[in-house]
Amino acid sequence: MSSAYVVSTQNLPRAHVGGVDDPAVRWAGAFATYGGHGATQSSTIVYEIEPGGRLGWHTDATEETQYILSGAGELRLEDGTIHAVGPGSVFVLPTPLRHDLANTGKDTLRAVAFFAAPMFTQQFDNAMLAPNVHVLGTPNREG
Numbered sequence: 182m183s184s185a186y187v188v189s190t191q192n193l194p195r196a197h198v199g200g201v202d203d204p205a206v207r208w209a210g211a212f213a214t215y216g217g218h219g220a221t222q223s224s225t226i227v228y229e230i231e232p233g234g235r236l237g238w239h240t241d242a243t244e245e246t247q248y249i250l251s252g253a254g255e256l257r258l259e260d261g262t263i264h265a266v267g268p269g270s271v272f273v274l275p276t277p278l279r280h281d282l283a284n285t286g287k288d289t290l291r292a293v294a295f296f297a298a299p300m301f302t303q304q305f306d307n308a309m310l311a312p313n314v315h316v317l318g319t320p321n322r323e324g
């Protein structure tokens with residue numbers, strides 16, 4: 182790649198994801214970049230969680246850094262630790278730390294997640310719709 186790759190994320194179509202057996206697991210997101218699509222060594226997701234929703238417990242196959250743009254939430258970790266997050270919050274999640282992020286506010290929580298790999302997967306506790314699987318990841322994850 183020899184030049185910058187710029188994405189207008191407000192126009193990027195979001196995939197709507199939800200837990201098969203947990204209606205609180207519901208969010209919408211889109212890959213802005215990943216290996217072979219604007220990046221060679223990383224991946225970036227933009228996503229939203231509506232009030233009362235959450236990502237769902239999961240682990241990532243690579244280190245993740247998140248930046249909260251708007252809204253209020255709780256970052257929940259597998260050891261029972263809970264961190265309040267809001268606009269301007271940045272946090273790093275080492276691999277394979279099991280975590281969840283819940284919107285605890287009245288407005289949509291908007292965030293950007295940066296992953297330290299051009300291709301990766303996420304293993305969710307819940308089966309996720311669509312497509313009724315426990316593993317999600319970059320569009321290029323199958324080679």
